[in-house]
Amino acid sequence: MQEDAGGAVRDTDGAFIDVTDLRKTFSVRRRSGLLRRTSTEVHAVDGISFTLRRGEMTGFIGPNGAGKSTTIKMLTGILSPSGGRLRVAGVDPARDRTRLVRRIGVVFGQRTTLWWDLPLRDSYGLVRRMYRIPRARYEENLARCVELLELGGLLDVPVRQLSLGQRMRGDITAALLHDPDVLYLDEPTIGLDVVSKARVREFLLHLNAERGTTVLLTTHDLSDIEHLCERVVVIDHGRLMYDGALAGLHEVGRGERTLVVDLERELPPIEGIAGARTVRTEGPRQWLTFPATASAAPLVSRIAADYPLVDLSLREPAIEDVIARMYAA
Amino acid sequence: MAETGAVERGAPGRRLSARRALGRVAWGLRAYGFIAAMWVRSTMAYRASFAMMLVANFATTFLDFAAIMIMFSQVDALGGFALPEVAFLYGTSCVAFGLSDLLLGEAERIGRRVRDGTMDILLMRPVPVLSQIAADRFALRRLGRIIQGSLVLGWSLTRLQLDWTAGEVLLTVSMVLSGGLIFGCLFVLGGAFQFWAQDASEVQNAFTYGGTTLLQYPPTVFGKELVRGATFVVPLAFVNWLPALRVLGHDDPLGLPGWVDFAAPAVALLCCAGTALVWRAGLRSYRSTGS
Numbered sequence: 042m043q044e045d046a047g048g049a050v051r052d053t054d055g056a057f058i059d060v061t062d063l064r065k066t067f068s069v070r071r072r073s074g075l076l077r078r079t080s081t082e083v084h085a086v087d088g089i090s091f092t093l094r095r096g097e098m099t100g101f102i103g104p105n106g107a108g109k110s111t112t113i114k115m116l117t118g119i120l121s122p123s124g125g126r127l128r129v130a131g132v133d134p135a136r137d138r139t140r141l142v143r144r145i146g147v148v149f150g151q152r153t154t155l156w157w158d159l160p161l162r163d164s165y166g167l168v169r170r171m172y173r174i175p176r177a178r179y180e181e182n183l184a185r186c187v188e189l190l191e192l193g194g195l196l197d198v199p200v201r202q203l204s205l206g207q208r209m210r211g212d213i214t215a216a217l218l219h220d221p222d223v224l225y226l227d228e229p230t231i232g233l234d235v236v237s238k239a240r241v242r243e244f245l246l247h248l249n250a251e252r253g254t255t256v257l258l259t260t261h262d263l264s265d266i267e268h269l270c271e272r273v274v275v276i277d278h279g280r281l282m283y284d285g286a287l288a289g290l291h292e293v294g295r296g297e298r299t300l301v302v303d304l305e306r307e308l309p310p311i312e313g314i315a316g317a318r319t320v321r322t323e324g325p326r327q328w329l330t331f332p333a334t335a336s337a338a339p340l341v342s343r344i345a346a347d348y349p350l351v352d353l354s355l356r357e358p359a360i361e362d363v364i365a366r367m368y369a370a
Numbered sequence: 371m372a373e374t375g376a377v378e379r380g381a382p383g384r385r386l387s388a389r390r391a392l393g394r395v396a397w398g399l400r401a402y403g404f405i406a407a408m409w410v411r412s413t414m415a416y417r418a419s420f421a422m423m424l425v426a427n428f429a430t431t432f433l434d435f436a437a438i439m440i441m442f443s444q445v446d447a448l449g450g451f452a453l454p455e456v457a458f459l460y461g462t463s464c465v466a467f468g469l470s471d472l473l474l475g476e477a478e479r480i481g482r483r484v485r486d487g488t489m490d491i492l493l494m495r496p497v498p499v500l501s502q503i504a505a506d507r508f509a510l511r512r513l514g515r516i517i518q519g520s521l522v523l524g525w526s527l528t529r530l531q532l533d534w535t536a537g538e539v540l541l542t543v544s545m546v547l548s549g550g551l552i553f554g555c556l557f558v559l560g561g562a563f564q565f566w567a568q569d570a571s572e573v574q575n576a577f578t579y580g581g582t583t584l585l586q587y588p589p590t591v592f593g594k595e596l597v598r599g600a601t602f603v604v605p606l607a608f609v610n611w612l613p614a615l616r617v618l619g620h621d622d623p624l625g626l627p628g629w630v631d632f633a634a635p636a637v638a639l640l641c642c643a644g645t646a647l648v649w650r651a652g653l654r655s656y657r658s659t660g661s
Contacts, residue, residue, distance in 0.1 A: 067659065114490065118493070119490050119493045121657050143496050145494075147491075147494050152486075152487060158507075163412060172495075172496060
């Protein structure tokens with residue numbers, strides 16, 4: 042990679058984010074006696090390697106405590122790695138944090154990067170000055186986000202008065218005003234209603250298509266990944282478990298979706314439907330599982346044809362279950 | 371690897387460049403300015419509330435001086451100092467502390483920021499962390515303490531009837547400014563220690579709020595050990611005691627050489643250098659442990 046005067050990177054090998062054998066070890070001290078303390082080493086990230094191409098949208102998943110946040114913190118330069126090699130846009134994040142932060146945007150689902158007591162407009166004004174965004178570009182970016190994320194009526198409302206969905210849209214806008222090359226999203230749809238979720242997802246797709254922004258998304262919601270990412274990186278216990286297409290993850294983890302059907306009356310378990318099996322019945326309600334790689338449509342039409350179907354719902358496999366099965370496999 | 375080579379070539383120049391360091395300080399001050407200005411604008415949206423807070427701040431800090439006045443209704447002198455002389459100590463301590471509290475008082479919230487994770491958000495912005503923390507919730511109502519201290523100081527100057535020379539005027543002004551810097555260092559040092567111990571803000575309060583109260587009284591009323599500690603361990607004596615003794619024509623209870631009365635600016639600069647080192651170490655420790 043070579044760097045020109047403007048700080049832009051010309052990729053020669055296509056790797057925009059390059060992680061090689063990344064490690065982070067914390068020493069946790071615990072009191073073991075009246076005055077004695079023992080310190081144990083915790084390998085939060087234990088030798089992870091992957092590369093992301095420019096413009097790629099990747100899901101970064103794993104159970105709680107898997108090392109996702111630690112990895113993101115190292116990618117943003119907040120934490121310095123204990124070992125391994127790390128480059129984001131050609132920059133070593135721990136060494137050159139202040140230069141890197143101008144090129145990345147970060148959104149946390151659980152906490153806002155905005156100023157709690159200030160109206161959105163003032164928060165954005167501060168962001169403009171902090172990142173030294175030229176006025177014209179700022180106005181243009183703000184107008185685009187306000188239109189696409191429907192923030193028009195909210196600019197003068199203090200952040201603390203916004204609903205969770207509104208605040209999330211406000212946070213995404215704040216992270217994009219300086220045209221970052223990379224966007225890290227940590228649980229961006231957590232706690233959002235269906236409409237807000239759809240709006241956020243649609244916006245991210247639009248952003249990625251229009252601007253070629255590289256997106257790394259951590260989430261517990263597999264449907265986020267399904268809508269947004271062609272690729273998933275799964276980590277657990279600080280190690281890389283899987284790196285590839287989402288469909289492949291289901292194959293590897295034998296992910297199963299669950300169809301919950303409500304019948305008119307209590308009936309014996311539904312049988313004889315290829316690819317699905319009934320795992321539970323409770324009065325007129327029955328639970329059927331089928332491979333996550335299969336489509337639900339033929340299954341539903343078969344049941345509707347043979348049984349008095351009243352209502353149904355579909356449950357996606359939980360990431361934890363998929364990963365647990367990956368271990369078992 | 372070509373890339374590693376490029377980074378290593380760039381690194382020494384980056385580290386040694388004084389211009390770069392100065393540029394960073396200038397940018398930090400500018401960022402402090404616009405963040406603070408934004409908070410002022412946002413609080414000025416509620417003028418009545420601001421006026422009430424300012425008056426409240428003025429009144430509560432004035433209670434300290436009221437206590438001293440009540441004491442003087444019973445005695446004529448405190449440790450050999452008359453009321454206008456104590457008012458001089460009170461005023462200089464109060465203004466110096468008020469300046470640092472106004473500009474850097476928010477640094478004591480670092481422990482909370484580390485606990486609730488918002489420290490990470492500050493590290494993700496291209497502005498020095500100290501500027502962001504110190505300017506956060508910048509509150510002009512803290513001017514109340516400075517106004518109150520200035521009034522007491524002004525009153526003491528009219529009653530002291532000193533023959534002011536240019537040197538003494540300069541000494542008094544430099545005392546207040548250096549004192550502000552020394553208190554400011556205590557705020558930032560206390561904040562930096564919270565990177566290691568998140569509940570250290572009470573200890574810090576003992577030195578900052580406790581320090582200003584200590585300096586409102588003449589050094590002669592305290593034990594020598596305490597005065598020694600306030601001179602050599604935590605250099606509070608340089609905020610006003612030592613220079614003020616010269617202005618007021620009193621003897622120094624520790625019998626230090628005369629030049630130390632003029633040493634406040636140098637002590638303040640040393641404090642700044644030491645504080646900068648501790649701050650950097652604190653931030654580095656945070657970035658390697660994440661807690």
